[in-house]
Amino acid sequence: MKRATVSLWAGGAIVAVILFGAAYGLSLPSAASIAMNIPHRLLPPGPGHPLGTDQFGRDQLTRLLVGAEASLMVAMVATAIGLLFGVPLGAVAGVGGRWRDEVLMRLADGMYAFPALLLALMVVAVLGPGLFHTALALGIVSVPPFARLTRARVLELKALDYVEAARAAGESESGVLWRHLLPGALGPLLVQASANMGGAILVEAALSYLGLGVQPPLPSWGRMLNEAQAFFLTSPWLALYPGIAITAAVLGFNLLGDGLSDLLDRRVGG
């Protein structure tokens, strides 16, 4: 019980810090993260540049803050797409007849059998790289988990007495769905959304690291790691901070999800 609160607070605090950082990044003039100063390139962390500079003399701290924006944007859009399409699909599968259920769930299973990164890779290959396309690819990958979760929850609730009673009382299918089933699924969906944010940040970083995500000169954490790798001999710190940022962001959203989940369990169980 105590742990639930710890997770919730720790996760919430990390996410808050990252949101604040991204907001600060947004407030910077747009040229700040891409302004070059080649004579001052590859400086180690020190006064003026707390995290050093990259190969074009761009300030790493500024790029890290502006990069937070890209990571969060991609993760939020992807999660929104997952919710927007996954929930109705799952609900239809759960409420509808056996046949519809079977087809939709086999499809979701099929997508599950395919590694998310590989699927996202193919989608980005078709659409071309870039912030929005990466978000779209990750959104497509996010649909099956939301659909599965919604379906499972709907099936679970459908069997409960009060839902049966509502149906017996003549309430319409869609009425039952909206008034009883979906509200019951809200908690788990929230937990899944938080976990999905973390997962999307990880995959976005991997795609950008492979050069398929966010495009230069805009910074993103994965892309910064990609660029840093060439300099690990002389400037290893370049590869350090973006990795820490990714880990912290994913950790934050995962903890937040866990905390929420524990909180819900307690409420349901208690």
Added chain:
Amino acid sequence: MARFAATRALSAALTLLVMTAVAFVVLQVLPGDPAILVLGMDADPTAVAHLRATLGLNQPVLVRYGLWLWNALHGNLGTSLQFGQPVAALLLQRLPLTLLLTAMAAFIALVIALPLGMAAAVRRGGLVDLLGVAVAQVGAAVPSFWLAIILLLAFAVRRHWLPAGGFPGWTQPGAVISALLLPALALGAARAAILTRLLRQSVSEALRQDFVRTARAKGVSPQRTLWRHALRAAAIAPLTVFGLQVGELLAGSIVVENVFSLPGLGRLVLYAISMRDLPTLEGCVLLIATLVMTANFAVDLLYAVIDPRIRSAG
């Protein structure tokens, strides 16, 4: 049980069909001409046109997919456009490395997660538990390619303890293991985290269950109780995850093989996409999807063996 297996097999076949069709369409939609990629920038346009015709690239998509499917059903996966070798031979060349890497990563994950998860479950709220939770949370959040870079920096560049990349060839088993150690560690860390967490949860649930209490009351030593009863009861959840992990491990290998320049399936996939090598990509997709589904299927069967109740429910 038979019906259970049959439904699963059918759904697996359907999935394979859908995935290979998707891969086919993807390369169709992608701009880029395999013929000019093979011949290069200075290629005479007529030579490119000739090659396109030879490769059968001028036929309609459906015809080509049908042909590919027909041949694949007969065990013929075609010839790689870039390597000029049979795709099946290429896959066989790459598969052992990826399988060994995946197995080593899984082994590392197990070695870390098993003691940590169990100990955390037994002493819930204790110091070990805290450590277990911390490992589980941080491990799951670290991007494996970053971990790969950091490991490379620490153990291959700063200290020349392990090779930085490249593959020595199967004739030197010792060198193979040391070449795969860092990548397996990078790949296994995240899996270890997820497993630790699951073990901790399922074992502590099992420990609370009646039959363990009964066993203890009967005078069986706590150690034996833990290992014999709890582990079996707790095996199911992690087993499922392990089935799903095969997919994640394979996906992770795409990036990690890239960092360490290892000639495995993961790198072949990336190469096939970027070089528009359709037969090779199709072969990879088929193989990866088959591997993942076989793993899931095996886990389902094991599941049914461990817990007989599932059979009837199937």
Added chain:
Amino acid sequence: MAGWRSFPAAVALASTAMLTLAACGATAGGTAASASGSSAAPASASASASAPAASPQTLRMAIPGDPVGFDPYLTADANTVALTWNLYDQLVTVDTKGNLQPDLATAWTASADGKTLTFKLRSGVSFADGHALTSADVKASFQRMLDPATKDPDASDYKVITSIDTPDPSTVVMNLSSYDAALLSDLALPFAAIEPAGVDPATLKNKPDGTGPYMLKSWTPGQDVVLEANPHYWQPGLPNIPTVDMKIVPDPATQIADLLAGSVDILPGLSGQQASQLKGQSGIQLEQAPSGNIQIMAINNARAPFTDVRVRQALSLGVDRSAVVQGAWFGYATPVGTFLPPNSPYYAEQPAPYDPAKAKQLLAQAGLPNGFSSTLDLPSLYPVHIQTGQVIASQLAQIGVKLKLNQVEWATWLSQDYGKRQYDLTIISHTGRLDPDTLLVRFTSTYPYNYENYKNTTYDGLIAQGRTSQDPAQRKQIYAQAQSILANDVPAVFLDVSDNVVAMRQNVSGWQWLPLAVDQLAQVKMQ
């Protein structure tokens, strides 16, 4: 020819140079800039628990990608050609200064009208499979190359050869449809390798058979290519090292780590970025020489506003090439203002000033006082172009030209930008061969890959004239005029010529720079 390679960091690696001027003197073969044991490198050179220490019998090399096969007539891939060079010979070859030298032919004569070439073959030459070379092999080779069914992407360079006579086993007579100034030097290229007569083309892709210093022992795609000394090689005492193990290591950072750890002995084709990392590391020596690799920002001359020559001139004036050389190449390049590298005997220097004020003025005259927006395509296979693109975008922003950077996959670039000419601006490198025609012909209006859509009839006429002129002095004058047209018309912004750089461990020596995109391995030595 822009050698394309199927891996990152490639352009920097395309180790090609054009004809090196004899006047370059003693250092023409490459300015050795070995550096060792500086304070920056505490990392000890003590090699390696990693790979078992290889015997000095084996040279371990890292190459960035797989070859596409070993058939010399079925590839234009720079990576492959660099390798097959060691398996095959041609009738003629070049020395480090770019002068033609005897290879399989010991002597050659041209008829007065330039339409017949007679070659005397070297005696005592055998293929790797042991059978002796005769004029029949040479005839069969060119027949196969010129047969349209072979689909040799480079065949058009040799199309003036109409027939080949073999009066005796050691004499080859080439009959030409017309005089071609570039032909003899084209015969020194790896694309004119001599194969055995009657060879089954299907086996060549994986089982090459040549007269070169090495032969193929094994190829495991993605893992390595192993070469073995050809026991029948005709030059006594060569090659120096019996086995060459070429590990395939695509990642530039991993290549460096492998070299430092001692699991690799030699790393040819370094990028400037890699060279800057290795400079001063103990136990490592760097050697460099200018290449023939010209980086350009190609302009789609058919699209507004680039139809206006003043806009194109403004782009050229708005780019600070020295910043590109520093930012993208880490100093391992030389700025240029034309489409020939400075080490070509036909190079005519053109001014390439950085003058943003004048650039703005030209844009205003063209009716664009506030600048304009455009898209710059960057092939993602080549990190150096992506870096160059970022530097150029930040510079052109200062004259009001707002560039949106657009990374495109190599396959997409080849088909959309290069093939269909659908782009505004893009950055790419082109690599010359021995004759100036191979680069300059790219801007003629009928050239199939004139993707800049540049049209200038005066220029077309000059290039056609240069190709048929038999007088070197006249050719020099023609090509100087052509280069000045390019500099004024700016069909593309000519940026820089990069350096070839090789890194070797201290015990490796004997590297030779040939002005071709090849790795010359026969003379490499190890202690």
